[in-house]
Amino acid sequence: MKPIKITILLIALLLTPALLAANEPEQQQPVKDQETEKQHTASIVEASKGEKYIYLEVEESGNKTWIATLPSFLGGEVKPGDRVHYSGGVEMTGFKSKELDKTFDKILFITKIKKAEAPRLNDLEHVPADNYHSQFVKQEKDQTITAPAKGEIEKAGNGKNIEEIFSEAEKLKGKEVLLRARVLKVSKKILSKNWLTLQDGTGTPPDNKLTVTTLDTAVAGDIVTVKGILKTDVNLGAGYFYKLILEEAVIVK
Known part of the structure; x- marks a missing residue:
């Protein structure tokens, strides 16, 4: 060939x-x-x-x-x-x-x-409580965040919640959307961006979380207000397909 x-x-x-x-x-x-x-x-x-x-x-x-x-x-x-x-x-x-x-x-x-995933928290209880080893426990805790309950997070003024974003996706696609939600997961510096998984207690699985790409930084567990462009049916290849994704986002609060 x-x-x-x-x-x-x-x-x-x-x-x-x-x-x-x-x-x-x-x-x-x-x-x-x-x-x-x-x-x-x-x-x-x-x-x-x-x-x-x-x-x-x-x-x-x-x-x-x-x-x-x-x-x-x-x-x-x-x-x-x-x-x-x-x-x-x-x-x-x-x-x-x-x-x-x-x-x-x-x-x-x-x-x-x-x-492969690191051991879960219950496997880390034996880790010595010194400054060096405690950083690994903190990293694990940072990625083990409880999703917010319904009504726990107040919607941003002039913003949308995740349930509304999914239900109004056709109308909102290509437009700037404001969202307040909790950061469940952070993946840093992938394709030169930080990737956040957000939930706000609204929506029905699997449409109850939203992926956001940003150059800003956040910590898992933070409640953030983000503003970005909503895109639909985004296929990044390698099996990564997003029904909805908020891109070019900035953390405004």
């Missing part, structure tokens, strides 16, 4: 816009699509970080595999001994990484991947 065909196939099957900028061309061997997206949980044996990709040798049930992805997809730093969940991907044979100056017999390029 010619190099240009390989590039086209990669674009169609794997790459998000972020990966397009990072693609290493001129590969000589065919690309094999992984037709079934089996869910894998594997331990990292070796991690090599290039300028664009991170290359991981992982082991699952005694079998070792090389995979590559963008660091931002992992949701955090990883090292040998850590575990990752992944699925899908595109396999390439005889792939030479210019970043590492290394040729892989087989390597799987992955976009659906994340670092």
